[in-house]
Amino acid sequence: MEQSFAIFPILFMLLFGCIGMVGLIFWIWMLVDCLTKEPSEGNDKIIWVLVIVLLNWLGALIYLCVRRPQRINKFGK
Numbered sequence: 568m569e570q571s572f573a574i575f576p577i578l579f580m581l582l583f584g585c586i587g588m589v590g591l592i593f594w595i596w597m598l599v600d601c602l603t604k605e606p607s608e609g610n611d612k613i614i615w616v617l618v619i620v621l622l623n624w625l626g627a628l629i630y631l632c633v634r635r636p637q638r639i640n641k642f643g644k
Contacts, residue, residue, distance in 0.1 A: 590623075590624040591624075593624060593627055593628075594619070594623060594624050594627045596627075597619055597626075597627035597630050597631055597635075598616070598619050598620070598627070600630075600635070601615050601616055601619055601630060601634075602616065604638070605634075605638060606638075606642060615630055615634055618630065
């Protein structure tokens with residue numbers, strides 16, 4: 568009976584570990600996208616990099632939803 572309860576913490580750690588890895592990969596992807604494709608007009612690039620770095624996955628999500636579509640429409644990349 569005790570062995571069946573021991574599996575729950577392991578499954579819990581695996582689930583949140585996978586979610587954390589996906590979040591980390593998403594954060595790195597948005598950071599690289601901003602650094603390589605964002606034009607250097609004014610301070611836009613620096614501000615977006617700071618937003619992504621300081622707010623972690625939430626900043627990456629904001630960048631993906633707000634700035635990336637604007638950049639693609641305006642500059643085509």
